[in-house]
Amino acid sequence: MMPAGSIRLRLTAWYTATLFAGLAIFGVGAWIAVSISITEAVDHSLRTRVDAVKQYLNYTIESVPAKELREELKEFAMGAPEGNLLQVRDPEGKDLLSMPFSLPQGPAGFTELNWNGKTYRVLSHVQFLVDGGRYEVGAAADLEERAEILSRFRTLLALAIPSVLLIAAFGGYWMSRRALRPVDDLTAAARSIGIDNLSSRLTVPQTGDELQRLAETWNDMLHRLQRSVTRLSQFTADASHELRSPIAFIRTAAEIALRQQRTPEAYRDALRQIHDESERTSRLVEDLLVLARADAAADALQFAPVDLTDVVDQVCHQEQRQARAKDLELEVRMPPETVVIQGNDLAIRRLLRVLLDNAIKYTPAGGRIEVSLDRQQDGVELAVRDTGIGIAETDLPRVFDRFYRADKARSRDEGGCGLGLSIAQWIARCHRAEIRAESDTGHGSVFRVMWRPTSQQSSPACPAPR
Ligand code: ADP
Numbered sequence: 001m002m003p004a005g006s007i008r009l010r011l012t013a014w015y016t017a018t019l020f021a022g023l024a025i026f027g028v029g030a031w032i033a034v035s036i037s038i039t040e041a042v043d044h045s046l047r048t049r050v051d052a053v054k055q056y057l058n059y060t061i062e063s064v065p066a067k068e069l070r071e072e073l074k075e076f077a078m079g080a081p082e083g084n085l086l087q088v089r090d091p092e093g094k095d096l097l098s099m100p101f102s103l104p105q106g107p108a109g110f111t112e113l114n115w116n117g118k119t120y121r122v123l124s125h126v127q128f129l130v131d132g133g134r135y136e137v138g139a140a141a142d143l144e145e146r147a148e149i150l151s152r153f154r155t156l157l158a159l160a161i162p163s164v165l166l167i168a169a170f171g172g173y174w175m176s177r178r179a180l181r182p183v184d185d186l187t188a189a190a191r192s193i194g195i196d197n198l199s200s201r202l203t204v205p206q207t208g209d210e211l212q213r214l215a216e217t218w219n220d221m222l223h224r225l226q227r228s229v230t231r232l233s234q235f236t237a238d239a240s241h242e243l244r245s246p247i248a249f250i251r252t253a254a255e256i257a258l259r260q261q262r263t264p265e266a267y268r269d270a271l272r273q274i275h276d277e278s279e280r281t282s283r284l285v286e287d288l289l290v291l292a293r294a295d296a297a298a299d300a301l302q303f304a305p306v307d308l309t310d311v312v313d314q315v316c317h318q319e320q321r322q323a324r325a326k327d328l329e330l331e332v333r334m335p336p337e338t339v340v341i342q343g344n345d346l347a348i349r350r351l352l353r354v355l356l357d358n359a360i361k362y363t364p365a366g367g368r369i370e371v372s373l374d375r376q377q378d379g380v381e382l383a384v385r386d387t388g389i390g391i392a393e394t395d396l397p398r399v400f401d402r403f404y405r406a407d408k409a410r411s412r413d414e415g416g417c418g419l420g421l422s423i424a425q426w427i428a429r430c431h432r433a434e435i436r437a438e439s440d441t442g443h444g445s446v447f448r449v450m451w452r453p454t455s456q457q458s459s460p461a462c463p464a465p466r
Contacts, residue, residue: 012173046123085140091133119143198226246281287419301344308339327365333372351427354420355384361414363388379452391439
């Protein structure tokens with residue numbers, strides 16, 4: 001059963017309506033053309049008949065005495081076609097030949113008149129000189145034949161137009177059905193794809209047309225969806241896994257402490273362990289929340305002019321204590337003038353803190369960390385250099401992946417959970433800035449964030465980190 005909103009039905013209806021309009025215009029035009037050409041043919045024959053009378057008069061006027069002219073003309077008329085429909089008047093205005101009906105008054109020319117239920121085409125009052133005298137001739141033709149031809153033509157149109165329309169409508173419907181069948185197939189295939197079989201793909205018809213493009217676009221979208229869903233599931237699995245260890249640790253620490261009576265010092269020690277682990281867990285939960293909001297693209301980061309020199313100065317000042325505690329030298333190098341970009345102040349602070357925390361975490365005591373802000377020809381570069389353990393070449397491309405840690409045990413000991421650089425990369429992306437890591441294993445690493453002028457124009461939709 002065809003639904004009311006079917007494209008097929010609408011296409012067929014439009015096609016039929018357009019064809020009907022075209023055929024109607026053609027029919028009326030053809031009818032008018034046929035009618036005009038029949039009338040022209042009748043007019044031509046009337047003119048020929050009048051000319052024949054003129055020639056006959058010219059030929060007979062001298063050889064026939066005036067008294068016999070009437071009889072001669074009657075004989076001529078009897079031999080001529082539609083001879084009874086001829087009128088000839090002599091110069092005195094007397095009828096030499098007369099018609100069954102009187103001709104209309106007026107100048108010489110063609111008219112139509114009805115007599116006795118029939119229509120006649122008339123050529124009247126044609127005057128000419130014969131032997132010095134002015135004769136007047138008129139002729140009429142019965143239009144019954146014209147009426148008959150036109151009526152037959154009308155009947156033909158009345159039968160042909162609906163038949164052509166019917167055939168065309170069926171043909172059109174069949175053709176649109178054939179052309180749109182792949183759409184039905186695509187719809188059925190698309191309907192069968194759900195979240196659990198996102199790896200299925202639609203069959204792409206190799207037709208090079210809109211339908212092929214539609215199927216390809218669908219498959220493209222499915223591919224992107226599948227990637228996002230896989231990433232989300234992986235993220236959820238990794239997040240659950242990461243949360244399980246600290247919670248298990250807290251539970252075990254509490255259980256052991258409660259198993260028997262202990263000294264206040266032992267209880268304090270257990271509580272300290274639980275406190276440290278809870279702190280790490282809440283940092284992990286906070287990072288997870290930031291990334292979950294980033295994935296959901298919940299609310300856009302608000303952009304405003306940010307003075308990078310100020311941000312670098314303040315964050316480095318805050319981190320100074322931590323660096324000193326690890327016996328690290330933290331140096332800041334900045335241009336003499338202020339560097340202002342369009343961005344989100346809080347997010348940029350967070351990004352710099354991630355890079356600095358990592359530099360502090362992965363640089364052994366006695367090392368050096370340098371934070372530099374440079375105005376470059378094509379933008380601004382913020383770099384964090386350290387003389388730490390470095391990152392192996394094989395790990396370098398993966399350090400921005402979620403939960404990726406080159407050295408899991410070391411990262412965990414340092415309180416890391418492998419989300420810092422993912423958040424830093426997301427913040428950089430929101431600012432249309434590029435973040436890159438370079439490293440010389442065993443000697444140190446450099447993390448660079450580069451803002452290009454075009455990257456500061458607008459605020460892309462990114463959730464605000466808290
Ligand atoms: P984490 O919380 O483990 O530090 P990140 O996402 O911040 O997570 O970093 C991912 C991994 O990249 C780290 O586990 C570490 O192995 C490596 N890494 C990051 N920064 C540095 C650095 N400055 N020096 C050496 N390794 C680093």
